Amino acid sequence: MSKLYTFLKYFFIVFWAVFVVAPFLWALTTSFKDFQSVNGGVTYIPWVDFEPNLEGWKVLIKSPAKGGVDIVEPYFNSLFVTCTASLISIILGTLSAYALSRYTFKAGFVKNNDITFFFISQRIMPPIVLSIPFFLFLSSINLLDSLIGLIVVYIVLLMPIAVWIMVDFFNKVPREIDETALIDGCNPYQAFLKVVLPNSIPGLIVAGMFCIIFGWIDFFFAFILTFTEVQLLPVKIVALNSSVTPWWSLSASALVSVAPLIIVAFIVERYLSKGNLSGAIK
Amino acid sequence: MAKIDLSNISHSYNPNDPNPVYALNPFSMTWENGNRYAILGPSGCGKTTMLNIVSGLVRPSAGKILFDDNDVTDLKTEERNIAQVFQFPVIYNTMTVFENLAFPLKCRDFSKAKIDERVNSVAETLNLKSFLNSPARKLTADQKQLISLGRGLVREDVAAVLMDEPLTVIDPDLKFRLRRNLKEINEQYKTTLVYVTHDQNEAMTFADNIIVMSEGEVVQTGSPKELFERPNTTFVGYFIGSPAMNLFDSEATSENAVKINNTIIKTNTNLSNLKTKNIKLGIRSEFIKIAKDQNENLVDVNVQKVEDFGNYKLITAMMDKFEIKSKVNRETEISGEKIKLHIPAEKCCIYENNKLI
Numbered sequence: 167m168s169k170l171y172t173f174l175k176y177f178f179i180v181f182w183a184v185f186v187v188a189p190f191l192w193a194l195t196t197s198f199k200d201f202q203s204v205n206g207g208v209t210y211i212p213w214v215d216f217e218p219n220l221e222g223w224k225v226l227i228k229s230p231a232k233g234g235v236d237i238v239e240p241y242f243n244s245l246f247v248t249c250t251a252s253l254i255s256i257i258l259g260t261l262s263a264y265a266l267s268r269y270t271f272k273a274g275f276v277k278n279n280d281i282t283f284f285f286i287s288q289r290i291m292p293p294i295v296l297s298i299p300f301f302l303f304l305s306s307i308n309l310l311d312s313l314i315g316l317i318v319v320y321i322v323l324l325m326p327i328a329v330w331i332m333v334d335f336f337n338k339v340p341r342e343i344d345e346t347a348l349i350d351g352c353n354p355y356q357a358f359l360k361v362v363l364p365n366s367i368p369g370l371i372v373a374g375m376f377c378i379i380f381g382w383i384d385f386f387f388a389f390i391l392t393f394t395e396v397q398l399l400p401v402k403i404v405a406l407n408s409s410v411t412p413w414w415s416l417s418a419s420a421l422v423s424v425a426p427l428i429i430v431a432f433i434v435e436r437y438l439s440k441g442n443l444s445g446a447i448k
Numbered sequence: 449m450a451k452i453d454l455s456n457i458s459h460s461y462n463p464n465d466p467n468p469v470y471a472l473n474p475f476s477m478t479w480e481n482g483n484r485y486a487i488l489g490p491s492g493c494g495k496t497t498m499l500n501i502v503s504g505l506v507r508p509s510a511g512k513i514l515f516d517d518n519d520v521t522d523l524k525t526e527e528r529n530i531a532q533v534f535q536f537p538v539i540y541n542t543m544t545v546f547e548n549l550a551f552p553l554k555c556r557d558f559s560k561a562k563i564d565e566r567v568n569s570v571a572e573t574l575n576l577k578s579f580l581n582s583p584a585r586k587l588t589a590d591q592k593q594l595i596s597l598g599r600g601l602v603r604e605d606v607a608a609v610l611m612d613e614p615l616t617v618i619d620p621d622l623k624f625r626l627r628r629n630l631k632e633i634n635e636q637y638k639t640t641l642v643y644v645t646h647d648q649n650e651a652m653t654f655a656d657n658i659i660v661m662s663e664g665e666v667v668q669t670g671s672p673k674e675l676f677e678r679p680n681t682t683f684v685g686y687f688i689g690s691p692a693m694n695l696f697d698s699e700a701t702s703e704n705a706v707k708i709n710n711t712i713i714k715t716n717t718n719l720s721n722l723k724t725k726n727i728k729l730g731i732r733s734e735f736i737k738i739a740k741d742q743n744e745n746l747v748d749v750n751v752q753k754v755e756d757f758g759n760y761k762l763i764t765a766m767m768d769k770f771e772i773k774s775k776v777n778r779e780t781e782i783s784g785e786k787i788k789l790h791i792p793a794e795k796c797c798i799y800e801n802n803k804l805i
Binding site for chain 2: 342343345
């Protein structure tokens with residue numbers, strides 16, 4: 167019985183690992199193939215089934231004048247927009263989440279929970295609903311087709327995620343911790359910065375991770391709100407496509423665009439399994 | 449260290465309601481510098497509200513709080529220089545034990561030398577010295593509670609250390625040691641300690657003054673002996689002592705005697721000014737003994753059961769329709785079902801409308 171259990175366990179682990187890793191391996195081999203090795207029947211192993219070459223990768227850094235697409239600039243644009251918008255969203259979101267968790271707000275029938283829900287409701291709407299208002303708004307302040315404009319829009323999109331995660335997190339941080347800090351002589355700002363915030367690092371990391379993911383993968387708004395001056399990575403990757411689908415360079419660009427998220431996942435995983443709040447009050 | 453005056457304090461959590469519910473009814477009280485107080489009462493009687501008012505976490509709906517005759521009612525918690533220990537240990541997870549203990553001093557800009565000296569001295573008292581450099585979150589629950597306590601004691605000039613059932617999470621043996629520790633700390637540093645509990649034994653062994661509360665009301669303040677022997681109300685008689693005080697409905701028959709069923713019991717209380725017929729006689733089971741050669745204040749009872757608690761025996765008997773309990777030495781032999789018990793006149797408390805006369 168236990169042998170069967172062990173067998174099944176390992177079987178599923180291996181199955182799942184293959185399920186997750188195989189697409190990446192497939193993309194990796196494809197990125198080194200040429201037209202012939204992709205369209206002339208299935209090929210698997212480099213040097214055996216096909217002769218690998220770097221054409222798919224070279225296209226990504228060659229300038230358009232030389233027949234490439236040059237994703238370097240859009241790549242850094244994406245990094246810059248995602249990181250800046252995430253950072254600002256986390257800062258603003260954490261501050262508002264702390265206020266929503268610790269103080270009572272009331273405006274008529276609107277109370278704390280309603281305000282929190284208002285933030286989340288921004289993400290319930292289909293993005294297409296927001297596209298025209300955003301377009302008109304950015305055009306009225308001359309920020310269409312600019313990095314700053316994209317950052318503004320992304321803050322609007324990412325902050326609800328930060329608020330939502332952090333309100334939930336702060337609600338789980340016992341109020342006694344703040345009260346103790348006040349009794350020990352901190353003012354409310356110091357209590358937040360010196361005591362509550364260091365205890366909330368796991369929450370900040372989760373919120374940061376979600377902001378980075380949602381910012382990084384956005385295609386829709388990047389596509390609608392930019393034209394020629396500024397381009398973000400997802401838009402550029404789609405632009406790679408042509409009448410003959412260049413599977414090799416598409417695969418290569420897919421890998422480089424996933425890379426930052428994989429790095430983030432590795433860093434975050436270490437922090438998530440370490441410091442959590444469970445021991446603060448018990 | 450300070451003398452704390454609570455003057456006409458009352459608190460309601462819904463003061464704007466037309467019919468506000470008071471968590472704390474108006475009361476006045478003075479806590480003298482350097483004494484040990486226990487606030488005792490069942491859950492939900494307003495004990496924690498009272499503490500939070502003193503520490504400034506709650507602003508009272510009415511009344512004033514004075515520290516050494518200075519009005520602090522409107523001062524914020526951080527400006528009051530008070531220490532509070534909660535029921536569950538609250539520690540700063542991301543800091544070491546040393547940093548936890550030093551935190552209140554750092555917040556108040558003490559010099560590094562002073563901080564080192566105080567933290568080491570408090571850690572010594574609380575047996576935390578060997579953990580000073582470990583992360584606080586790695587410690588056990590009771591060590592964490594010691595840290596909470598230590599943060600309260602590390603400031604020498606703290607007005608009072610307020611403790612809200614601080615020993616709940618700690619095992620009985622350590623509880624006993626910690627209570628003794630607290631007493632020593634109180635004697636050594638002359639810190640005013642206020643201890644909230646619903647456990648009467650804890651209150652009796654710890655404090656020299658006990659404040660008994662019930663339903664938002666301070667019902668009696670006094671030494672453990674006063675509370676035990678002369679409870680102000682039937683509630684205190686019932687709440688303090690194990691078993692609870694024996695209480696019998698009775699009627700006054702003369703200036704100093706009452707009748708329970710058909711037995712006349714003499715008391716040392718003057719009963720000539722009674723206004724109502726709602727009279728109760730209260731007596732501790734510790735004072736009721738099996739009659740030997742006394743010839744008055746005797747009652748005939750039917751023994752229902754005798755429980756041996758090791759260091760004493762508890763007799764539960766029926767005196768007609770009233771149950772009566774008596775605590776006797778464990779060597780006492782109880783012969784037969786029908787026995788005579790003696791109720792000493794000087795230990796009888798008479799309650800009119802549940803208040804002591």
